[in-house]
Amino acid sequence: MRNLVEAIRPLLGSVMSQLGVAELDWNDLLAGSTDSAFADVAMPCHSLSRVMRKSPNVIADEILETLGSSTDGVCEVSSVNGFLNFSADSRWLAGLLQDALSDDRLRVSTEESRVIVIDYSSPNVAKHMHVGHLRSTVIGDALNRMLTHKGHRVVPENHIGDWGTPFGMLIEHLIDMGVEKGSQDIDLSTFYSDARAKFDSDSEFASRSRARVVRMQASEPETIELWQMLVDRSLIHFNEVYQRMGVLLTDDDIAGESKYESALPGVVDKLTETGMLEESDGAKVVYLEGWKNRDGDPLPLIIQKADGGYNYATTDLACILDRIENVGSRDFLYVVGAEQAQHFSMVFDVARNADFMDEEVNSIHVSFGLVMGTDGKKLASRTGGAVHLNDLLLEAVERADAIVAQKNPSLSDEERSEVANMLGIGAIKYADLSTDRTNNYTFEWEKMLSFDGNTAPYLQYAHARICSIFSKDGIDRNSIREANIYLNHEREMALGRALIAFPEAFDSACSSHSPHKLATQLHTIAQAFASFYEVCPVLGSEGETRGSRLALCDLTARTLQTGLDLLGIASPQRM
RNA sequence: GGGCGCGUAGCAUAGCCUGGAUAAUGCACUGGCCUCCUAAGCCAGGGACCGCGGGUUCGAAUCCUGCCGCGCCCGCCA
Missing domain, CATH: 3.30.1360.70 (Arginyl tRNA synthetase N-terminal domain)
Structure with a gap:
């Protein structure tokens, strides 16, 4: 209010x-x-x-x-x-609703535009995406949509794991598999684990792998070509998953670790200049105020390993420099699991102390909790391994399809399949986005796909019901944008109150990077609508009441559709 | 041992930043409502020492503090 x-x-x-x-x-x-x-x-x-x-x-x-x-x-x-x-006076409230009705943005204001980098998804090359990438991808994509809508230029960055020592063994494994077959034929499901197993058991393979890392770091053309095959094959897989999920990420957003590889020595130089860099057991490190290890000794951030290699921290620092110098951004969001809180805290400290970031730079770790199974442990497959994201998505759509087939047999196969896709993917996303991201959340099929409660299908159903009102009488929705709204019924008032709170809920969700605040408001709106709809006839009413109620319906549908869209969730017209 | 996070009805959560009244929502449970715009829904009801103890305040789920429990992190992985 x-x-x-x-x-x-x-x-x-x-x-x-x-x-x-x-x-x-x-x-x-x-x-x-x-x-x-x-x-x-x-x-x-x-x-x-x-x-x-x-x-x-x-x-x-x-x-x-x-x-x-x-x-x-x-x-x-x-x-x-x-x-x-x-x-609130009903006329005052009605006035605001009419403002929203005639406004494409539904009274959501824009902010002074900033360039905001969002780091999300970050799968690994030569591996299948798994459930561990789910939350980062879903939350990051929602924030991308939300902040873009708020008027900012969002630069998504997908920091795929495409560099480092494991690539020696991956490339050697690729050679063993027969490169001539072409990268399309690489089976990602076991590629990484096969290579790892060979590396651990076969010393000849292991030494070839180590040699290969050196050749890769020397940018030997033949090696890079093989490396590129692995990357290309993986991108096909990532894009398949992103498309299935309806995620905005494209190849243009790829900012793999390899991109920053050449900048890493520069980071070391810059830190050396500041005098922050110290030597410890052969490694170059920065000691930070306030960080202690298990024994109570100062805990360093390792910038360069004793063997000359680099860590994730160094890549992150190079990336920060790139954003400020090349991307032109001063707002960084890292949508990464809570277990990395200490890492980011230390990297940010170093970046600030070294003056890579001044006080104007907003660098925020948008952390999130684990995806838990119903057994109360971290979600895993029956064999204990990571659940493949693609399998999860397919199962969601399959389950949704079965439910839709049962609930609404009148839909054609084609339409049912489209709807099932919207419901299944929406359900997975909404389950993630509807609770505070900092909590762990439990992955439960029955719950997320239920049409009752705070779920995607419930919101989508409310939207579809409204659409059916309009299609039933062939009413042009644009024709009621200028209608007068009268809130004479208690439940019309309740719906009006819920709708009016949409912009502020959205703003609050944006500023705290908490999509659940938007989701919660959408659920409140859907509930208020269902309650209104039960006792306030729309098509059965007459005159200005009918016009007013149609306007309320249109505004509700557009608000739900917009809100769901900002979360990356589709709103079917029928279901 | 240190750091960070979490602890709210049987279950799952919101509210905590920025203190305010009878602690909100969903699932589950009990009882009602379809000759009527999608019952995939609605209405009503029962169910909570807000982890425990101190403190600040006219007033604490919310702020401070000490415990307890759970999770994560703590030097060459990302």
């Missing part, structure tokens, strides 16, 4: 100055009510007792009296137990 607070504030301001209360003493008190049963906006007057030397009850009464009729047409005001309660 941000709008109502802002509408009331000036009215209250003049009253408070009449009563001789300083702005500082009351300004923060006016806020959305904690319980909508009381009011939309409330002001507890208890802390004013000290200033006004009266009881909260008397103060609230006095303010109410002084406000007089100034709030007419905006809200109704009452005084209860030392609280001033403000309830």
